[in-house]
Amino acid sequence: MMPGLERDEAPSVIRHSEISDQRLWRLLRTQKIRFAGNRKLKIYGTLSCTSGRRMKRENRVFFRSESEAVAAGYRACKRCMKHPEALPSDLS
Numbered sequence: 001m002m003p004g005l006e007r008d009e010a011p012s013v014i015r016h017s018e019i020s021d022q023r024l025w026r027l028l029r030t031q032k033i034r035f036a037g038n039r040k041l042k043i044y045g046t047l048s049c050t051s052g053r054r055m056k057r058e059n060r061v062f063f064r065s066e067s068e069a070v071a072a073g074y075r076a077c078k079r080c081m082k083h084p085e086a087l088p089s090d091l092s
């Protein structure tokens with residue numbers, strides 16, 4: 001644990017409301033961000049997911065990788081994240 005990074009989310013979570021458009025654009029262009037998530041629903045998906053595009057900016061977060069999203073406690077979006085070969089059978 002690094003000091004100074006205590007918050008209610010994993011430090012790797014990038015909140016849309018906390019970064020500038022310029023920085024976001026740069027991260028997207030360099031493919032540092034690959035996935036978007038919804039803080040309220042705790043769901044992540046692709047950046048082009050239709051349900052992701054509609055959410056409010058303050059609810060939107062970004063991830064560099066899928067494992068980061070999973071580590072932060074997010075679940076895969078059922079619309080755009082289909083990995084039949086990687087998913088274990090439904091645990092719920």
Ligand SMILES: [Zn+2]
Nearest residue numbers: 045049077080
């Ligand atoms: Zn989706």
